[in-house]
Amino acid sequence: MSGVRVERLTKAYGPTKALEDVTLTFPEGGFFGLLGPSGSGKTTLLRAIAGFVTPDQGRIFIGDQPVERTAVEDRNIGMVFQSYALFPNMTVAENVAFGLEVRRIPGPERAKRVAEVLELVQLGPLGNRRPQDLSGGQRQRVAMARAIVTRPRVLLLDEPLSALDRALRVDMQIELKRIQREVGITTIFVTHDQEEALTLSDQIGILKDGRLVRHGPPRASMTTRKTPSPHISWATRMS
């Protein structure tokens, strides 16, 4: 487990700047919410940390290690996708075991860790099911279990709750927070839902048009009005 730091990160797609000079530290063991409307660059930032997006300029550190030139598969991250991206040809347990298998963790230990993590996300008895046979909330838990079982240095969540209906989303927020606390893993979480970001995060960063406009602990960053700025009014409008 490690903190993450990005320095002066810039990425342009043609004339549009998805990220412009973003510098930000994600503290070790913290739950960091990246908030912003669609097109603000928050997903690009997350995908740059994951390695799916190569920045034009700037540096990315996971722990003390610069990773701009490291391939996704060698970054030792855990990621939960918006669509969950569970492998349809594998059972729940096989999905969760995938990351251990590619790391060549021997069979008995693999089985033990899969059982443990399924217990942690409260899916103990469902290991033999196929993802297609699970509810949305259960799939979400499988995706979490799969992402954390490898003990990654950082957990990246790309709008993980947006596919769930409202009632379930609130339950899953509590779940997500509980799991993150138990594992203690540095977590970076992308959302466009301000309330969700406030509930879950220890720290929040607000992006707009590729720039980081505010960051800090949730309440302060949302409510301080020492420096009146259009970004704050935008942030308060968001819910």
Added chain:
Amino acid sequence: MIRHAFARAYLGLILIFLYAPIVVMAVMSLNASEFYALPFRFSTEWYERLFTNDEILAAAWRSVWIAIVVAVIATCLGTMATLALWRHEFPGKRLLQALLFPPIAVPWLITGTAMLIFFFGVGIGRGTPAVILGHVALALPYVIVTVFARMQSFDRALEEAARSLGAQPLTVARKVILPHAAPGIIAGALFAFAVSFDQFVVSYFLAEPGDSTLPVLIYSAIRKGFTPEINAVSTLIILVSMAVMVLAARYAKFGGTR
């Protein structure tokens, strides 16, 4: 109701149009009379003769193994080409994709002539290797179309998920991409088999007189004189081809469910 009845009658007529000749042939292959005389008398004589006709058996065997070899080669090449086209952006990709499909539309007679001239030009000449090369070229677009269609339903987040979990590119291909492509690959292989097994024109041009495939042999046999044995072998070919096509259709429409 009237429209309903009309639609059914229309469908019935189309099916008769499609299948009547085949049914007549299949029935006659089981008729005892050599001259298609009615009344129908059931007999398996023509099938018995067929299975003692070494020439036909040899041609049938040749057709089958050529079709298998063609299916294997065309499926491997076609799948690799499709995955490359699907995955990568490179200069000339659109042109290449556009060039892959006209062979389906070019008349086989023209393709066959062109291949014959070309194979003689480069020294391959006629014979079984030429037949296999020709069939592979004909079957390739079918494989590519089928596998490509299947890959359209692939969720790229699956590949990203596998990579985020530490899977190297080969593992991603083996554990995530190929399992998804599998129904398309099987369907493509069956199409390739059918294209080769049913192929007459190109085989006729490229096969040496001594070792013709089954369709070529049937054509030569008809020219010499028609026997109900031909009905029997044709009926069997139709059964094999239809079975292959039904299987291919089943796999091809697996889209997205698994």
